[in-house]
Amino acid sequence: GMEPNEVQCNMRACTLQRLKRIWKALPRFLGVRDEMIRPAFIIIVMMFVQGLALKLAHPIQPFLMSQLVKEAGYTEDKADSVAYGWFRSVTHAAELLGGPMMGSLSDNWGRKPAMLISLTAAFFHFLCFSLAYQLWVMFAAQIPTVLMHPKQTSQAYLADFSTVALRTVAIGRLEVQHDIAGLLGGPLGGFLGGRMEYRSIFWFCVAGITITIVLGVWGLPSHNTAPATDQPAEQKTTKVKFKCTDIFQLFRVRNVQLLTLFLVVFQLGVGM
DSSP states (O other): OOOHHHHHHHHHHHHHHHHHHHHHHHHHHHTOOGGGHHHHHHHHHHHHHHHHHHHHHTTTHHHHHHHHHHHTTOOSTTHHHHHHHHHHHHHHHHHHHHHHHHHHHHHHHOHHHHHHHHHHHHHHHHHHHHTOOSHHHHHHTTGGGGSOOHHHHHHHHHHHHSOTTTHHHHHHHHHHHHHHHHHHHHHHHHHHHTTSOHHHHHHHHHHHHHHHHHHHHHHSOSSOOOOOTTSOGGGTSOOOOOOTHHHHHHTTSHHHHHHHHHHHHHHHHHHO
């Protein structure tokens, strides 16, 4: 029989071989090109942490809002519900204003600057919540959400890292980890909310976003990565110039009108 040391070496070698096979299979699983596996993996980790921080905050926000409304002296019936409704409206208005702008910035300045701007905005967003001792600070915390679009930027990043054939796979894998973050973050936020002071929980979110910023600075390409090789050459260097009037042009397309109507009705139901 083999000596214990030899058995241990064989087991270690088998484990390393398995890990190498898993690493080689990751590009296909994530839907990216082989040479892009490292930055793609970093993006997925970043978006998981960011999604976890975002979902961790969601169960806490209405209770913190209710507490601040009462501390501000508003004693009317359901004043906290009214305030939180306006709070959510401000959130969506900020996202609506910033979405097209960040998309244009991502296409013209590069994915990395857009990603770091989005994450920095998220940092200040959660920092304001952790320091929200007055009602107006809750609303001020929504101002950075104009620039807070890391999910959309990460989708554009993965589209650059992928091929046309695997692009939907890459976006799908990103959505899976985002859903897992939501699955974990919501209950965790509720659990912590019952045991800690509300504002202190947002410091976990600040710490998580800080980690994503460090990962982004360290691990993401510093320039626009060349698109997939199966795209026409003229599409590889094209930059998009966004104008506000382009939005209105889009609404002339019937399918866009129908999709917008569907999303408005759906989100109205979800928001209520």
